[in-house]
Amino acid sequence: MTPMAAPEAVLFDLDGTLVDTAPDLAAATNALRRHHGLLPLPFEVIRGQVSNGGSALVTLALGLEAEHPDHSAARVILLDAYEQALATHSRVFAPLDTWLDGWHREKRPWGIVTNKPRRYAAPLIETLGLRPGVLLCADDLPTKKPAPEPLWEAAKRLDTASKACWYVGDHVRDMQAAKAAGMTAVAVGYGYIAEEEDYRQWPADVWFDDCAALVKALSAGQGASATGAAAERRSSRR
Template structure:
């Protein structure tokens, strides 16, 4: 049974803590425009954001990861994104309130993301976030679903893994949390493909909305 009042909260970034889809959709459609293609619907791009830049290239141009031209297209997309990582990105409400209350009560929290530091750090800074730890895709030799980044984040926060919640919107987040010995907390408001059912993921807790997650942490009523 996960602790109802964890010592530390660890968040995935894209689609869990921050709604980054608008800026990534802008970059994806910039790539489309560069190739003379019309813009894709926002909802279609949003569902792929948690799968990373390569998935967005495949969506935009139909180029699989090993296809000629994929790497150049990914570079273009990431450069377009890097020009303004926080133009429209925002912390999911009411998670901003959660972090204010959590920090005011000396709660520890951090971010573990598969996003490269070149994009994650400026985003976090632009949004005025102050996590106790920010671990990115290129900080360690491995990334999620390997548990090593979660273990390192817990170590830096001086929190036992068993007393941490790891909150995410992707199957690999749950896999990493389980392997790290943390409570795996799945959220249904993130970037989830239509055919994917987040309640089938191997989590300890499932929350359909950010409001339900905040209520569980501040009022002690896990949704389960």
């Protein structure tokens, strides 16, 4: 692995990267199937589609593509079921939870940039007791990932240069966004990745198979320290 500068700030995708939300989203997906008189799908089948959003889960559950006239109504049923129990089984991935406690105690900047609508992301984060320095959701800006603007805005709100940030995600669009934003693109293989997809083919700077390896790298900085980054950010901030 090529040594990387220690991050001055860390930004996370939400579902499948920072928080294991698949159990609650799987329950909502199967609630939609029950509504249509169908048997539940296996958890692992649903898990691989979670990062693709509610529309993908509707397609998985009922075989209705986004263009189908019944797709929107089915999506409402799914999301209503999810909203009623969005933090029942969702938890921060271990050992990220412990690492994050330490990072927060040190008052070091971190945040969340997600394509999840704020209606679902904000109460989830509040229930889990997370205190990110910035939370940007799908409906907060005119564009969302893989566009770089949400990542730039997050770095700006953290008063950190883009190049001093790591962006961690479990989807190829996360890596595309990080690269476009000039951040270190960190891909994780423990997230919600379809079985046929090879996450090591994503355009990342570094890849971690499990959460423990990610935490080790975050703790060690994987190379040079970020000394002087505070001065640099004033000349390179977007």
